[in-house]
Amino acid sequence: MGLELYLDLLSQPCRAVYIFAKKNNIPFEFKHVELFKGQQYREEFGKVNILKKVPALKDGVFTLAESTAILLYLSRKYNTPDHWYPSDTQKRARVDEYLSWHHTNIRGNAGKALWIKVLIPLLTGQTLPPEKLQEVMDELAISLKQFEEKFLQDKPFIVGSEISLADLMAIVELMQPIGVGCAIFEDRPKLSEWRNRVEEAVGKELFQEAHEIILNIKELSNIQIDPQLKEHLAPVLRKMMK
Numbered sequence: 001m002g003l004e005l006y007l008d009l010l011s012q013p014c015r016a017v018y019i020f021a022k023k024n025n026i027p028f029e030f031k032h033v034e035l036f037k038g039q040q041y042r043e044e045f046g047k048v049n050i051l052k053k054v055p056a057l058k059d060g061v062f063t064l065a066e067s068t069a070i071l072l073y074l075s076r077k078y079n080t081p082d083h084w085y086p087s088d089t090q091k092r093a094r095v096d097e098y099l100s101w102h103h104t105n106i107r108g109n110a111g112k113a114l115w116i117k118v119l120i121p122l123l124t125g126q127t128l129p130p131e132k133l134q135e136v137m138d139e140l141a142i143s144l145k146q147f148e149e150k151f152l153q154d155k156p157f158i159v160g161s162e163i164s165l166a167d168l169m170a171i172v173e174l175m176q177p178i179g180v181g182c183a184i185f186e187d188r189p190k191l192s193e194w195r196n197r198v199e200e201a202v203g204k205e206l207f208q209e210a211h212e213i214i215l216n217i218k219e220l221s222n223i224q225i226d227p228q229l230k231e232h233l234a235p236v237l238r239k240m241m242k
Contacts, residue, residue: 003028005070006048006056008035012111013067015172015210017055020071020165022206024080031058038226068099071165083162094159098151098166106147106173109140110184113177118217123225123233137182148190156197163201171198172210179214 005021005028007014021028033039033054040052049056049065057064057073064070075085086092116133120126147170151158158166174195177184185192199207208215 004031004048004058005029006031006033006045006054006058008033008054009210009213010035011054012107012172012176013169014055015175015214016165016168017057017067017070017074019172019202019206019210020080020084020168021074022210023202024074024078024084026074026078026080036225036229038229038232041228041232067169068165071168075165083159084165084168086159086164091159091164095164095166098158099169101151102166102169102173105143106170109136109143110173111176112136113140113182114180114214114217117180117182137177137184140177140184144184144188144191148188152190152194157194157201163198167194167198168202171195175211175214179211179217 003026005017007018007030009015009018018030020026033045033056035054039045040054045056046052048058048063051065053065055065055067055070057070059077064073072085074080085095113133113136116128116136120128151166155161157163158170174184185195
């Protein structure tokens with residue numbers, strides 16, 4: 001029984017896990033959990049992750065949820081290059097520091113643009129006013145400023161001269177607003193140069209492969225949404241539409 005990764009590349013954390021596994025030549029079976037078809041709520045997937053979220057990992061009888069935990073598990077089991085999660089105590093602490101901040105800042109703000117511009121209209125048939133998107137972009141701008149000043153500073157990457165898990169988690173999140181036409185890298189030369197370095201470190205072909213869905217997000221307009229999914233997302237949608 002080999003390694004199985006349960007992913008949907010529409011999801012930012014799934015892309016991070018996918019890129020990391022592919023870049024490090026980790027053999028795995030790609031198990032596609034189509035979020036818009038509500039496959040995460042099916043009984044079969046619930047046996048892998050009772051939380052009903054992707055990404056998820058199954059390694060023999062061992063299962064694991066949460067992207068950061070999965071990335072760390074893979075880095076340790078497959079002894080990936082040290083720069084991803086450095087053995088140096090202080091460098092590792094910098095990765096941990098960023099990952100601790102990431103969830104409620106970059107992740108908390110960057111993904112909202114996709115919801116406002118694409119997912120809410122797709123799921124509800126309603127278009128939100130431009131002011132709602134501007135509010136989100138203003139919040140994201142604060143996070144990006146903090147990202148540059150606190151975490152990137154004048155370094156090529158977050159931890160120094162090489163890419164780490166921190167950079168990987170950050171870039172997949174920041175590609176979400178790019179996919180819906182929000183030019184967040186324009187007028188931010190430091191951030192733009194960092195993006196280019198991350199793409200080069202990952203490999204442009206792999207980077208484009210992982211982001212193909214989000215960069216062609218308009219194709220989702222014809223997708224059939226699972227009714228159960230709409231029911232599950234109703235509380236989230238109501239909150240975001242306020």
